Amino acid sequence: MTLAYWTGTYLPLDDVKVSPLDRGYLFADGVYEVVAVYDGRIFELDAHLDRLARSLAAIRIDPSLDRAGIATVFRQLAETAPRPAATIYMQVTRGAPAQRSHVFPAAAQASILAFAGPLKRLSRAQQEDGFALVSAPDIRWLRCDIKSIALLPSVLAAQNAAEAGALETVMLRGGLVSECAASNVFVVKDGRVATPIADHRILDGINRRLAIRLAEELGIAVEQRDVAEAELRGADEIWITSTTKELAPIVRLDDAAVGSGRPGPVWRRVRDAFDSLVGRPE
Ligand SMILES: Cc1ncc(COP(=O)(O)O)c(C=O)c1O
Incomplete structure (x- = not known):
């Protein structure tokens, strides 16, 4: 079972349900990060958090989770990530408003998906x-x-x-x-x-x-x-x-x-x- 974080909760990745109106799905309206985890240790986490914050600011998405909250998600997923090496993928989209429109929705909570997978290092x-x-x-x-x-x-x-x-x-x-x-x-x-x-x-x-x-x-x-x-x-x-x-x-x-x-x-x-x-x- 692969554990996922999905907008506030941890659950099996297979149980995540994404709305068809999610702007990530309709417009690719979102950003992402991939961190490496070596033996449970997240590599260069601060640099990845900085870059994620820059990407979010550049397209004006408020993730409704602060830097410490995002770091906690990465750390939680790192605990059960595959060993010896893994990646954790996180993407943040502009959420799923009631209607499809190119313009930013007035009210929609960002969707955050994160999960770990094995990293097969080049030998x-x-x-x-x-x-x-x-x-x-x-x-x-x-x-x-x-x-x-x-x-x-x-x-x-x-x-x-x-x-x-x-x-x-x-x-x-x-x-x-x-x-x-x-x-x-x-x-x-x-x-x-x-x-x-x-x-x-x-x-x-x-x-x-x-x-x-x-x-x-x-x-x-x-x-x-x-x-x-x-x-x-x-x-x-x-x-x-x-x-x-x-x-x-x-x-x-x-x-x-x-x-x-x-x-x-x-x-x-x-x-x-x-x-x-x-x-x-x-
Ligand atoms: C277009 C592009 N350039 C460079 C990189 C390498 O970035 P990083 O070293 O942070 O993985 C990536 C990683 O996905 C990428 O997508």
């Missing part, structure tokens, strides 16, 4: 083999900084990657690298690391920020700036970061090898620092 062996990436145009809106539940472009990009046998699709806009369907991108050239700046064009990933911090603690400067498609294609190393993929080395981009075709030394140093925080995958 050491998979990391050492490295992963493939495919590229596609970025067809998303211009508020990618909001963690919106309107994910159709990302769904299509993820499917594109799956059908190509790749881990992710990197999205390109105007000759620049944006990010992947559900992860951020880093490139390394001659020992210098760069990642796209976190403005409205990408989601500011929690593991993106962590990778920057860990690299800097190792004395590796990370430039946050526009990254050209040509830099991606000419990189010595490419890594992608996300809560579920952690820090994954890319060894193929479309039909070409990345750098030496093996995971690179800069990635390895930052990955070791990451693993020292969360423990090693098998």
Whole structure:
């Protein structure tokens, strides 16, 4: 049985009943978060709570649960979350008013759904083999900084990657690298690391920020700036970061090898620092 939190109560996930008028269902009018849980410990909870608050404020949803209340939901679900690693998904929508209308309802309580599931970490062996990436145009809106539940472009990009046998699709806009369907991108050239700046064009990933911090603690400067498609294609190393993929080395981009075709030394140093925080995958 998977335990869920549903707008004030805990119950089995299968027993949650969502109104067909819920604005999440009708308009994708909501935002979400995904946190990782390692051996019952929630990873970077404060950063996720900050980002959720920013996403909610950006689309003017009042979750009717304060920060401490939201943290309690995550903590409660973490207690029974699968081990050794899990994710907790939370989404907040603008609720289910009596009638369908694009305009915000005058009175509707936000709907909050949260539940945990197993996180299958990418194994050491998979990391050492490295992963493939495919590229596609970025067809998303211009508020990618909001963690919106309107994910159709990302769904299509993820499917594109799956059908190509790749881990992710990197999205390109105007000759620049944006990010992947559900992860951020880093490139390394001659020992210098760069990642796209976190403005409205990408989601500011929690593991993106962590990778920057860990690299800097190792004395590796990370430039946050526009990254050209040509830099991606000419990189010595490419890594992608996300809560579920952690820090994954890319060894193929479309039909070409990345750098030496093996995971690179800069990635390895930052990955070791990451693993020292969360423990090693098998
Ligand atoms: C579009 C997008 N970019 C980046 C990320 C990575 O963010 P995080 O490291 O917080 O998981 C995600 C995660 O889902 C995402 O959806």
